[in-house]
Amino acid sequence: MEEATRKTQVLIEALPYILKFRDRYSVVKYGGSVLRENRFIRAVLQDLVFMSTVGMRVILVHGGGSRISETLAARGIKSEFVNGLRYTDSSTIEIIREVLLEVNGEIRRTIEELGGRTALLDPESRALKAVKLNRPGADLGLVGEISQVDKTFFEECGRNGTIPVVPPVAFGADGFLYNINADTVASQIATALQAEKLVFLSDQPGVMRNRDNAESLISILRPSQARGLIEDGIITAGMIPKVQAALTAISQGVRKVHLVAGHIPHALLLEIFTTQGTGTEIVPEDYQNGI
Secondary structure: OHHHHHHHHHHHHHHHHHHHHOOOEEEEEEOOHHHHOHHHHHHHHHHHHHHHHOOOEEEEEEOOHHHHHHHHHHOOOOOOEEOOEEOEOHHHHHHHHHHHHHHHHHHHHHHHHOOOOEEEOOHHHOOEEEEEOOEOOEOOEOEEEEEEEOHHHHHHHHHHOOEEEEOOEEEEOOOOEEEOOHHHHHHHHHHHOOOOEEEEEEOOOOOEOOOOOHHHEOOEEOHHHHHHHHHOOOOOOOHHHHHHHHHHHHHOOOOEEEEEEOOOOOHHHHHHHOOOOOOEEEOOOOOOOOO
């Protein structure tokens, strides 16, 4: 009886969040080493199915960097990175597309096994449009950035209770297919849809003042604080593009951004449907505590 009562209390705690987020968009970016661990993948995808089932409009953007590097190496192609971005030419872009669509298919099959409904955002659909990313002094080849998001596809999926699964590649008006950082794809989609939430799932628990001390996790960050932590060297390496994408999204109307560890079982549900959460929330400067 005590166990049953505890479970009931968990559901009651989640109820205000379920009511608040029903019919609102949540964009989840899933990447890092957790994308390679089956035991983590299934728990994350169960969370997405739960979110969709209770009425949230869920969109999943996925990466596949390590699988891409392995495939390129197996075919005798060396991976080159410029400022953290993979140099991409006409031969590697086709391999990148191939691998990302394989990963996409695996994710969609698992979601459907768990009772969810999915749709592939096929790059050929042109629902996302790209332009070449220009970095001063660095030629990244066929690396792009999102120039336009056609909301029609996502709105239709939302109405139907279908989870769009998005690979981070898109065509430009020049006819070239571009490789795009998945964090920025997720941020651009969330901004276009004015999403309630943008969630980055990775192998990091969130923003920490000291990476060796779990107690130093920062639960809530405002943009000015986040920029200060970057300047002070507290936020470093792969966390920088996530935080920068978060700050862009917040400045353009996304209500909250969450940085969450994908290797904690059901961390996504704990972050979204409980008061305490598990990771770091990045919120607008004038945010008042609440749901």
